Amino acid sequence: MTSPGAARLKELDREHHLHPFTDFKALGEEGSRIIVDAEGVYIQDADGHRILDGMAGLWCVNLGYGRQELVDAASEQLTQLPYYNNFFKTTHPPAVELAETLCRLAPAHMNRVFFTGSGSEANDTVLRMVRRYWALKGQPEKQWIIGRENGYHGSTVAGMSLGGMAPMHEQGGPCVPGITHIRQPYWFGEGRDQTPEAFGRACAEALEARIQELGSDKVAAFIAEPVQGAGGAIIPPDSYWPAIKEVLERHQILLVVDEVICGFGRLGEWFGSVHYDLKPDLMPIAKGLSSGYLPIGGVLVGDRVAETLIDEGGEFYHGFTYSGHPVCAAVALKNLELMQAEGVVERVRDDLGPYLATRWKSLESHPLIGEARSLGLIGALEIVADKDSGKRFDKSLAVGNLCRDICFETGLVMRSVGDTMVISPPLVISHDEIDELVRLAREALDETLRRLTAQGVE
Numbered sequence: 111m112t113s114p115g116a117a118r119l120k121e122l123d124r125e126h127h128l129h130p131f132t133d134f135k136a137l138g139e140e141g142s143r144i145i146v147d148a149e150g151v152y153i154q155d156a157d158g159h160r161i162l163d164g165m166a167g168l169w170c171v172n173l174g175y176g177r178q179e180l181v182d183a184a185s186e187q188l189t190q191l192p193y194y195n196n197f198f199k200t201t202h203p204p205a206v207e208l209a210e211t212l213c214r215l216a217p218a219h220m221n222r223v224f225f226t227g228s229g230s231e232a233n234d235t236v237l238r239m240v241r242r243y244w245a246l247k248g249q250p251e252k253q254w255i256i257g258r259e260n261g262y263h264g265s266t267v268a269g270m271s272l273g274g275m276a277p278m279h280e281q282g283g284p285c286v287p288g289i290t291h292i293r294q295p296y297w298f299g300e301g302r303d304q305t306p307e308a309f310g311r312a313c314a315e316a317l318e319a320r321i322q323e324l325g326s327d328k329v330a331a332f333i334a335e336p337v338q339g340a341g342g343a344i345i346p347p348d349s350y351w352p353a354i355k356e357v358l359e360r361h362q363i364l365l366v367v368d369e370v371i372c373g374f375g376r377l378g379e380w381f382g383s384v385h386y387d388l389k390p391d392l393m394p395i396a397k398g399l400s401s402g403y404l405p406i407g408g409v410l411v412g413d414r415v416a417e418t419l420i421d422e423g424g425e426f427y428h429g430f431t432y433s434g435h436p437v438c439a440a441v442a443l444k445n446l447e448l449m450q451a452e453g454v455v456e457r458v459r460d461d462l463g464p465y466l467a468t469r470w471k472s473l474e475s476h477p478l479i480g481e482a483r484s485l486g487l488i489g490a491l492e493i494v495a496d497k498d499s500g501k502r503f504d505k506s507l508a509v510g511n512l513c514r515d516i517c518f519e520t521g522l523v524m525r526s527v528g529d530t531m532v533i534s535p536p537l538v539i540s541h542d543e544i545d546e547l548v549r550l551a552r553e554a555l556d557e558t559l560r561r562l563t564a565q566g567v568e
């Protein structure tokens with residue numbers, strides 16, 4: 111059956127398809143963009159527009175589009191064994207080999223992995239494991255989990271509750287009990303009355319204060335992303351993580367480092383935990399694990415939690431139909447093999463990350479930009495109404511969304527988080543493509559400024 115034309119697809123999409131994180135009515139009125147093809151760092155829509163995908167899909171297409179090796183790995187596994195589960199004391203080669211590979215790439219103390227179908231399911235698993243661990247240790251009252259305001263840990267009820275995004279809580283609440291949030295290390299948005307170093311320490315002191323408030327014997331875990339992604343590519347001050355580590359080491363509290371975005375080379379290391387010298391007890395993963403070609407997630411489990419769950423736990427009543435799905439695992443395994451063979455992570459650390467940092471920083475000279483920051487291949491631009499004061503535009507203007515839509519017109523995907531523009535390109539991007547990304551971003555900022563000026567916006 112031939113696929114309907116673009117116009118027909120848009121009509122059917124409007125009639126039948128409810129999109130994630132979308133104002134359904136507004137999209138119905140505006141119509142959706144049909145993405146039909148992709149190669150390298152580019153996507154192509156049904157109208158023939160070639161667009162540089164500065165977001166690698168949703169922070170996930172780390173190896174870029176069109177990797178035939180991943181297609182072949184899926185095809186071969188589909189032919190060999192399209193599905194079987196790991197429930198009935200059964201397993202299959204892809205799940206075993208992927209588990210071994212992941213544990214070899216993970217920090218030395220992490221030697222077990224539990225597979226899921228997504229990052230949200232990984233964080234649901236984290237919640238279940240944290241509670242189970244402390245019950246097995248004879249401390250079931252250690253129930254509180256501390257997250258951060260504006261942190262993102264998924265869209266299941268547990269993921270939403272672990273995350274600190276108020277609009278999600280207002281829509282999807284009541285949240286899972288026993289979860290509380292402290293301030294985020296967002297210096298540009300919340301800390302510019304202090305030096306970044308002082309602000310980083312102040313955010314860590316907030317963790318200490320909350321632990322004291324709740325009682326150290328009642329706090330089970332702290333969950334955080336190394337760099338907050340969906341919250342706006344929030345790179346913490348250098349003082350933040352060392353201070354957080356010091357607080358956690360003084361209390362018997364598990365550390366959960368959510369690596370769904372920061373994992374698999376995004377920050378120039380296999381995991382953000384390596385970049386920040388963290389020792390997670392639990393590490394949710396997804397996205398770059400398979401470069402987004404097929405859905406797979408999981409939780410890497412540190413020895414002290416794993417050994418308790420194994421030696422004292424008996425049956426752990428938790429799991430999903432697609433936990434360790436053979437085709438998804440086969441693609442993830444090939445993805446990791448290619449990343450290792452091509453030296454992708456090392457190139458982000460030693461070449462592409464530094465190159466992007468220099469080119470990205472040049473955008474800070476733009477009249478609309480208050481800060482241009484990046485780490486590895488994650489970057490953010492803070493759009494401001496006044497460069498000196500950092501004053502923002504009125505939220506009603508939705509300048510970030512305007513800039514995002516203009517980016518698409520100029521041939522670039524950049525994500526807007528409020529008035530913060532975010533990029534997270536594929537890790538196979540070249541210097542020339544980084545130059546093009548920065549040029550297109552500057553063009554979009556110029557056009558955004560032109561339109562605001564034409565509207566009489568100061």
Ligand SMILES: Cc1ncc(COP(=O)(O)O)c(CNc2cccc(C(=O)O)c2)c1O
Pocket residue numbers: 168228229230231233262263264265269335339340368369370371396397407525
């Ligand atoms: C840190 C983190 N943890 C968990 C999840 C949930 O993963 P799943 O989506 O696979 O259930 C995420 C997902 N992050 C995510 C997902 C969708 C959109 C955007 C955006 O920034 O627009 C970000 C994430 O960024």
